[in-house]
Amino acid sequence: MSLLKTGDALPSDVVFSYVPWTEDKEDITACGMPQEYNASKEWADKKVVLFSVPGAFTPGCSARHLPGYIEKLSEIKAKGVDVVAVVAYNDAWVMSAWGKANKVKGDDILFLSDSETAFSKKFGWAQGERTARYAIIIDHGKIVYAEKEPARDITVSSAEAVLAKL
Template identity: 75%
Template sequence: MSGLKPGDSFPDDVVFSYIPWTPESADITACGIPQNYPASKEWKDKKVVLFALPGAFTPSCSARHLPGYIEKLAEFKAKGVDIVAVLAYNDPFVMSAWQKANNVKNDDILFLSDPDTKFSKSIGWNMGERCARYALAIDHGKVIYAAKEPGRDVSVSGAEAVLAKL
């Protein structure tokens, strides 16, 4: 498959991995327990924005991609978005630490792991073993926005670009 496009159904077998945020594991040195996150099931009746990036703690991802979503979270919620999620190939422990390092609490943004880059590879939006940089907006199981970055910049997958399409 070569990506997803508006009008496509979100696949019905997508499972990511994550560590839910809890007050008990809020400290960056605390470890939670990884759990499966059945995205297809959880997102079936919701409006979701998923943005993917090559890796947690990397320069572009940390300085230019994630911050826009943190800053604009209220604007996404005002447009009816139920869930904002970030996806990378990193394991759930790294994604959880990245969430804590960015002071994102209460799963305001889900930090999801794409084990073995399975999902990203299934849609052809990977860079070797890493996720490519892309964004999807899904409304009740239907893709309403899908864009993969043509280069290294954060443009079509950034918070501003996705907000403009909702």
């Protein structure tokens, strides 16, 4: 059961952890310091695509889920999307390294940590201690698309599915 529905407002307390990308720390072995990312504040006046994966560097997430968003990024942005972000239960350093390993630079895609799966659990979208696989489109603070994968396949949370809903 999901507590998150189309038409809902993004809660005012959505905070993730992340390591901001910087050119001087673009090498995978260079580590920045994690910071809070107040998504509620940052996304209040933006169109956002947020997708979730069970874990960075896992086979399905690395080979099938994230690559679609990297490949379709310009098409997604062309639909007026200001922010594309991926979230997983991994800590901010792992998420940062995953972005670097996939050669994502700057803030093309934000790699965010859902610490203790707090965000995902709030909506019943966690799988044990991991985040579930899902996608959400937020338009100026309102949820306009929210789908959790019904099984192990990547269907409703794929870049193609999200692109079709933009």
